[in-house]
Amino acid sequence: xxxxxxxxxxxxxxxxxxxxxxxxxxxxxxxxxxxxxxxxxxxxxxxxxxxxxxxxxxxxxxxxxxxxxxxxxxxxxxxxxxxxxxxxxxxxxxxxxxxxxxxxxxxxxxxxxxxxxxxxxxxxxxxxxxxxxxxxxxxxxxxxxxxxxxxxxxxxxxxxxxxxxxxxxxxxxxxxxxxxxxxxxxxxxxxxxxxxxxxxxxxxxxxxxxxxxxxxxxxxxxxxxxxxxxxxxxxxxxxxxxxxxxxxxxxxxxxxxxxxxxxxxxxxxxxxxxxxxxxxxxxxxxxxxxxxxxxxxxxxxxxxxxxxxxxxxxxxxxxxxxxxxxxxxxxxxxxxxxxxxxxxxxxxxxxxxxxxxxxxxxxxxxxxxxxxxxxxxxxxxxxxxxxxxxxxxxxx
Numbered sequence: 001x002x003x004x005x006x007x008x009x010x011x012x013x014x015x016x017x018x019x020x021x022x023x024x025x026x027x028x029x030x031x032x033x034x035x036x037x038x039x040x041x042x043x044x045x046x047x048x049x050x051x052x053x054x055x056x057x058x059x060x061x062x063x064x065x066x067x068x069x070x071x072x073x074x075x076x077x078x079x080x081x082x083x084x085x086x087x088x089x090x091x092x093x094x095x096x097x098x099x100x101x102x103x104x105x106x107x108x109x110x111x112x113x114x115x116x117x118x119x120x121x122x123x124x125x126x127x128x129x130x131x132x133x134x135x136x137x138x139x140x141x142x143x144x145x146x147x148x149x150x151x152x153x154x155x156x157x158x159x160x161x162x163x164x165x166x167x168x169x170x171x172x173x174x175x176x177x178x179x180x181x182x183x184x185x186x187x188x189x190x191x192x193x194x195x196x197x198x199x200x201x202x203x204x205x206x207x208x209x210x211x212x213x214x215x216x217x218x219x220x221x222x223x224x225x226x227x228x229x230x231x232x233x234x235x236x237x238x239x240x241x242x243x244x245x246x247x248x249x250x251x252x253x254x255x256x257x258x259x260x261x262x263x264x265x266x267x268x269x270x271x272x273x274x275x276x277x278x279x280x281x282x283x284x285x286x287x288x289x290x291x292x293x294x295x296x297x298x299x300x301x302x303x304x305x306x307x308x309x310x311x312x313x314x315x316x317x318x319x320x321x322x323x324x325x326x327x328x329x330x331x332x333x334x335x336x337x338x339x340x341x342x343x344x345x346x347x348x349x350x351x352x353x354x355x356x357x358x359x360x361x362x363x364x365x366x367x368x369x370x371x372x373x374x375x376x377x378x379x380x381x382x383x384x385x386x387x388x389x390x391x392x393x394x395x396x
Contacts, residue, residue: 004030004126007144007157009133009170013044013109014292014309015163016116016127021058021313023123030155031120031127032146034164038110042189042271044305045112045224046203046216047105049098050373051307055105058313060116064107067115070200070219073103078206078255081351087206087254094203097372104203104371106218108191136160136173142287160288166278168294174285178296181329183274185340187300188237189226190246192264196221198257207350208252210342214303215261225250225261228301228340231274243270275299275336277329284317296325299332301340302370327374330382331366337391349392363390 006022008015011033019031047055055061075092078084094103107115121127128148135145142160146153162170171178200217207213212228227249229236237246243266250258276299283295292309308324315321338353357363365386369377380386387393 001154001156002030003156003158004028005158006030006161007142007155007159008032008161008163009136009144010162010164010168010292010294011117011120011127011129012038012113012163012165012292013116013306014294014312015161016113016120017058017060017310018161018163018291018313019120019125019127020060020116020123023120023125024059029120029125030157031117031125032131032133033117033127033129034132036130038113040108040110040191040268042191042269043300044109045106045218046303046306047107047310048304048307048373049094049101049104049371050376051304051310052101052105053098054307054310054313058310060119060310063115063119064105064112067107067111068219069105069107070217071102071105072203072217073201074199074203076202076204078204078252079350079354080208080252080254081347082254082354084254084256094371097368097376103201104216106216106224108218108222133169136170138174138285138287140286162288162290162294163292164294166293166297168290170288171280171290171294174288174290176280176283176285176290179279179281181277181299183231183276184299184301184333184336185231185275186229186233186236186272187226187275188229188246188270188272189224190243190266190270191218191222191224191268192247192261193222193267195223195260195264197260197263198223204255205339206252206255206258207339207342208254211249211252212339213250213252213255213258215258216303221264222267223261223264228275230342237270237272246270275301275340277325277332279322279325279329281322282318283321289317295321298325298328299336301336302328302332304328304370324374327369327377327382330387331369331374331377334366334387334390335370352392353390366390
């Protein structure tokens with residue numbers, strides 16, 4: 001029976017990044033991935049500036065940049081309560097949040113995964129595809145059994161790592177409790193191509209009527225777009241013509257350049273899901289540790305899944321991750337409360353927020369947590385008092 005230092009279940013971004021780093025350090029690593037081909041899951045394509053710093057710490061930044069990673073350098077928040085000119089006058093440079101990082105890094109998820117999986121194999125990891133883990137044992141002598149091409153293979157490991165995503169088999173087998181927050185809104189995502197008129201260095205968010213959008217360019221006329229809408233509109237983007245309906249929803253007078261997105265062509269699937277946070281109090285046990293989404297995920301409204309995962313790879317685990325996720329839950333709730341609520345009261349809340357932040361930038365401190373890292377914002381940012389200052393209401 002073979003013995004490895006680490007047996008990693010899940011060859012996505014977290015598992016493959018960890019396998020690459022540890023194999024480069026001379027550790028024996030088994031990396032197991034169930035899929036034969038990475039598919040577009042409509043998430044995991046934007047790395048915040050603090051997450052880019054994590055990729056550098058892991059020695060993976062140049063690899064990602066060489067694979068086609070694309071930096072965005074500016075951000076604009078559009079809204080129906082202000083003119084496009086006023087929004088663009090408040091354009092935010094994104095190179096100010098992390099040393100020597102020009103801005104967030106965007107890279108298509110399937111290609112991102114494959115790049116890291118190949119790197120793990122090149123570094124010396126025993127990286128296998130098309131496998132099914134059939135049993136897991138933790139404790140003082142961790143072991144697992146997996147099936148590959150009809151053969152059952154038993155292995156021992158000093159540590160088993162669950163990097164197998166939101167429905168983690170490892171988390172379930174280890175008995176780690178997953179906490180789920182109440183959903184706030186629906187979110188849908190689509191990759192578009194042919195959006196050549198969109199500024200390739202600009203990411204944007206905006207809200208108008210009963211829809212909110214986000215756009216993250218990937219270069220060469222490709223833009224990953226997301227849309228948020230109310231929980232009671234579950235059927236809004238369903239059916240054969242859903243991608244076209246989704247693109248048409250981006251036609252907003254508050255953001256005139258959205259016309260380039262509307263003119264784009266779907267380059268992947270359209271997926272819808274509810275936005276909510278999930279977390280684990282202790283993402284580890286004897287002989288097992290969870291990383292990435294397996295350990296709990298942040299509401300995708302602030303797009304930090306990759307940044308969280310890259311820090312997980314070599315973080316002082318436990319208390320640091322608990323506090324990191326607590327802070328990011330609050331940051332996401334503030335962002336959702338501002339941008340992903342609709343109707344007259346929400347519109348007035350946003351109007352007042354634009355007006356107040358012009359003289360009190362502290363009302364936007366949760367954005368510092370998103371872009372510079374959760375530890376970069378003052379502790380008072382993550383309190384009920386601050387939430388009430390920003391949204392005008394206490395936590396419900």
